[in-house]
Amino acid sequence: MKISEVAEILNAETLSGEELMDREVNSACGADLMSDVLAFVTDQPVLLTGLVNPQVIRTAFLMDIKCITFVRGKKPDGEMTALAKKNGVVLLSTQFTMYKACGLLYSKGLE
Amino acid sequence: MSAAIHLSYKVDGSDFTGAGTASAAIKRILREIGVDMDTIRRCAICMYEGEINMVIHANGGTADVYIDTEGVKMVLKDNGPGIADVEQAMQEGFSTAKEGVRDLGFGAGMGLPNMKKYSDEMLIDTEVGKGTKVTLIVRFPKGGGDGA
Ligand SMILES: Nc1ncnc2c1ncn2[C@@H]1O[C@H](COP(=O)(O)OP(=O)(O)O)[C@@H](O)[C@H]1O
Ligand SMILES: [Mg+2]
Numbered sequence: 001m002k003i004s005e006v007a008e009i010l011n012a013e014t015l016s017g018e019e020l021m022d023r024e025v026n027s028a029c030g031a032d033l034m035s036d037v038l039a040f041v042t043d044q045p046v047l048l049t050g051l052v053n054p055q056v057i058r059t060a061f062l063m064d065i066k067c068i069t070f071v072r073g074k075k076p077d078g079e080m081t082a083l084a085k086k087n088g089v090v091l092l093s094t095q096f097t098m099y100k101a102c103g104l105l106y107s108k109g110l111e
Numbered sequence: 112m113s114a115a116i117h118l119s120y121k122v123d124g125s126d127f128t129g130a131g132t133a134s135a136a137i138k139r140i141l142r143e144i145g146v147d148m149d150t151i152r153r154c155a156i157c158m159y160e161g162e163i164n165m166v167i168h169a170n171g172g173t174a175d176v177y178i179d180t181e182g183v184k185m186v187l188k189d190n191g192p193g194i195a196d197v198e199q200a201m202q203e204g205f206s207t208a209k210e211g212v213r214d215l216g217f218g219a220g221m222g223l224p225n226m227k228k229y230s231d232e233m234l235i236d237t238e239v240g241k242g243t244k245v246t247l248i249v250r251f252p253k254g255g256g257d258g259a
Contacts, residue, residue: 032216033216033217033219033221034216034217035160035216035217035218035219035221035222035225036219036221038156038159038160038221038225039221039224039225039228042152051215051216053128053215053216054128055127055128055130055131055163055215055216055217056216058130058131058132058134058135058159059131059159059216061135061138062131062134062135062138062152062155062156062159063152063155063156064148064152079128087135
């Protein structure tokens with residue numbers, strides 16, 4: 001599905017990367033530990049996380065993650081948004097909890 | 112193995128926010144010279160975990176990266192406290208990181224194991240009270256894709 005559909009399913013606000021919403025993504029992962037992302041993620045272009053700090057953006061860039069979705073309404077600051085823009089990473093923010101957000105995306109076909 | 116490219120970075124130990132800057136720079140360079148995605152990712156993971164370790168455990172250090180036709184060599188050097196028991200430090204889940212580091216998404220004791228997993232060679236040279244030097248080698252896949 002497209003990143004725009006991810007945003008729609010999660011009723012999410014787009015905080016960065018509006019111009020990249022047409023990119024295709026086929027799977028996702030949820031993690032609060034960046035070391036876990038580094039250890040286990042291979043080709044999961046959507047990351048759902050409750051962690052908000054610049055290292056999340058950096059991890060995404062290094063692991064070719066195209067879209068970060070912050071759960072429980074969390075939002076990054078301006079510095080993080082700028083870093084995401086520079087690195088071509090889409091940032092979304094949803095009110096759903098991690099559990100619900102993952103469940104919703106999974107049930108709509110995102111693996 | 113004569114290095115065609117040598118890059119050197121200072122990793123600031125007082126700035127957690129900046130940790131990973133050198134890794135991101137290396138990723139961009141490897142991409143520019145046409146290295147395959149898998150190799151880039153392996154280098155990025157090794158270098159990033161190494162950078163994070165220098166920031167959270169050793170008050171910063173230096174990262175030297177050498178690229179030639181065979182692969183990428185990363186040398187992460189610091190003057191931190193050193194590692195008393197390397198075998199223990201290499202175990203998944205072993206960490207002396209403080210609580211605050213965990214809140215930042217690191218400090219789960221996965222760094223050194225990750226570096227081991229994603230590199231072809233890893234060498235730890237450390238002395239308590241003096242510092243630590245971690246050398247990591249990631250080789251390009253055989254048959255093309257050497258990025259040169
Ligand atoms: N550069 C370093 N200087 C001193 N100690 C280190 C360094 N790198 C790793 N260590 C030690 O090895 C342990 C394990 O490292 P690692 O696997 O990266 O886990 P973590 O960084 O999450 O604690 C650390 O908790 C620390 O005690
Ligand atoms: Mg570590």
